[in-house]
Amino acid sequence: MKDLNVKELNVLAAQIRLETLKVIRSRGFGHVGGSVDLAEMMAVLYGAAMRFDPKNPRWPDRDWLVLSKGHAGPAAYATFGLMGYYPLEEAYTLNHPHTRFPSHTDRLLTPGVDLTTGSLGQGASSAMGAALGNKLDGRDSRVYLVVGDGEADEGQVWEAFHFAAAHKLDNVVVFLDMNGYQLDGPTADILDHGDLPGKIAAFGLYTQQVDGHDVAAIYHALEAAHAHKGSPSCIVLKTCKGKGATFAEASHAHSSTPSEAQWAEAIQAAEQALEAARLA
Numbered sequence: 001m002k003d004l005n006v007k008e009l010n011v012l013a014a015q016i017r018l019e020t021l022k023v024i025r026s027r028g029f030g031h032v033g034g035s036v037d038l039a040e041m042m043a044v045l046y047g048a049a050m051r052f053d054p055k056n057p058r059w060p061d062r063d064w065l066v067l068s069k070g071h072a073g074p075a076a077y078a079t080f081g082l083m084g085y086y087p088l089e090e091a092y093t094l095n096h097p098h099t100r101f102p103s104h105t106d107r108l109l110t111p112g113v114d115l116t117t118g119s120l121g122q123g124a125s126s127a128m129g130a131a132l133g134n135k136l137d138g139r140d141s142r143v144y145l146v147v148g149d150g151e152a153d154e155g156q157v158w159e160a161f162h163f164a165a166a167h168k169l170d171n172v173v174v175f176l177d178m179n180g181y182q183l184d185g186p187t188a189d190i191l192d193h194g195d196l197p198g199k200i201a202a203f204g205l206y207t208q209q210v211d212g213h214d215v216a217a218i219y220h221a222l223e224a225a226h227a228h229k230g231s232p233s234c235i236v237l238k239t240c241k242g243k244g245a246t247f248a249e250a251s252h253a254h255s256s257t258p259s260e261a262q263w264a265e266a267i268q269a270a271e272q273a274l275e276a277a278r279l280a
């Protein structure tokens, strides 16, 4: 890990949030809520934790990101653009015909995407396979897997956790985005998980819970996860679905089709948040 620089990471998170909004705006509508809430996590991963080479996206010794909640693709596209995988403006073609930037992440299309995702649950299993493969190959690469709390309704997620614990995959860090909402309402109303962090811990993952919008808390949790040996880790991120998107933050909407005026207001607010982070 790079040394912790809170200001730098907050600036990066604000850039990621702004660019995520711009990417989705290029299509006019999309999965805003569950994309913008990952900005701080993405900033810590790509700004301080991960080993990657934008000029060689398939570098065998890279760390992997598996965005199993693949509908958050725009947050990945914004981050990869900012990291130099491609000119950022290219991602302003989200879901346009022949784009390299589909709404859900596709490893055959977009540099930086390690696994194709979108069918919820499947990314969790694929990520554990990649982690086991890296171990068998003698690589010290890590796999960072991002799962939604609604996604955790899928039995496949738990099968993947079971597998990872049984195979002692301590090269895996799961981020569980606990924003409390899924596609059509609060997660607790649709299929209540009860004590989600407790259940993950019971499956054998070294589990921590942090404020998902606090870059220092995420950084320190990652340090602890990296230091932990013998079992996979999970960092439960307590997040606000729609964080920083003026039209989505209060409603926690899954998909948004804002008016032009709402887009303009949201972009302006995100620009101001970036400026404030730079001045802090």
Ligand SMILES: Cc1ncc(C[n+]2csc(CCOP(=O)(O)OP(=O)(O)O)c2C)c(N)n1
Pocket: 033, 034, 035, 069, 071, 118, 119, 120, 121, 147, 148, 149, 150, 151, 152, 177, 179, 181, 182, 183, 241
């Ligand atoms: C197997 C499968 N079933 C249903 C869907 C449709 N779907 C897309 S996103 C979503 C809700 C996901 O909720 P959550 O994981 O909490 O995502 P977040 O709220 O963080 O965006 C659903 C049901 C899907 N993509 N895959």
